[in-house]
Amino acid sequence: DAKTTQPTSMDCAEGRAANLPCNHSTISGNEYVYWYRQIHSQGPQYIIHGLKNNETNEMASLIITEDRKSSTLILPHATLRDTAVYYCIVTRYGKLTFGQGTILTVHP
Amino acid sequence: GAGVSQSPRYKVAKRGQDVALRCDPISGHVSLFWYQQALGQGPEFLTYFQNEAQLDKSGLPSDRFFAERPEGSVSTLKIQRTQQEDSAVYLCASRDPWEGGEKLFFGSGTQLSVL
Numbered sequence: 001d002a003k004t005t006q007p008t009s010m011d012c013a014e015g016r017a018a019n020l021p022c023n024h025s026t027i028s029g030n031e032y033v034y035w036y037r038q039i040h041s042q043g044p045q046y047i048i049h050g051l052k053n054n055e056t057n058e059m060a061s062l063i064i065t066e067d068r069k070s071s072t073l074i075l076p077h078a079t080l081r082d083t084a085v086y087y088c089i090v091t092r093y094g095k096l097t098f099g100q101g102t103i104l105t106v107h108p
Numbered sequence: 109g110a111g112v113s114q115s116p117r118y119k120v121a122k123r124g125q126d127v128a129l130r131c132d133p134i135s136g137h138v139s140l141f142w143y144q145q146a147l148g149q150g151p152e153f154l155t156y157f158q159n160e161a162q163l164d165k166s167g168l169p170s171d172r173f174f175a176e177r178p179e180g181s182v183s184t185l186k187i188q189r190t191q192q193e194d195s196a197v198y199l200c201a202s203r204d205p206w207e208g209g210e211k212l213f214f215g216s217g218t219q220l221s222v223l
Contacts, residue, residue: 043214
């Protein structure tokens with residue numbers, strides 16, 4: 001699976017959009033980009049995934065660059081409950097490989 | 109059930125004791141995964157089941173770790189002769205067979221502390 005690089009931490013004001021970047025320059029053509037998040041004392045929670053097109057669901061939007069070497073997870077209106085560790089994972093199938101993730105802190 | 113259920117939520121063991129951690133996956137989910145998460149780290153894969161078959165156990169750190177899922181539903185992760193380095197949160201996840209891709213549903217984990 002391709003390696004991913006994420007910032008260690010980010011801050012966001014409540015009500016504003018949170019944009020979390022992820023670099024995956026060695027991604028293969030058939031590998032998907034997945035985003036999970038982990039709120040304190042809970043297991044990881046699936047957010048969204050995509051191959052090459054931008055994706056949107058009720059939780060977030062995923063923007064993947066045309067060359068697929070990077071992506072951005074967008075939480076359009078961050079709330080205090082969105083404070084969590086966000087993991088960007090690249091995989092084709094099989095087990096997920098979690099890195100260190102980005103600690104997102106949403107403040108009032 | 110409504111989600112993946114793990115028990116116990118917390119487990120304290122003396123070094124050398126054996127422990128058994130239980131996972132009840134979402135009903136109908138044939139794929140089941142175990143992960144280990146050390147403090148401050150991301151989860152690390154341990155093993156994977158498809159129904160009762162253990163298809164991948166490449167992440168089990170030693171032969172003291174053993175997982176089973178005899179009837180293709182509930183799974184147990186057993187750790188023999190626990191060591192301090194086994195202290196971690198053990199996460200179980202299951203996957204919907206009708207969903208494409210790797211959308212896993214995780215339980216809240218069992219926090220194991222070995223003294």
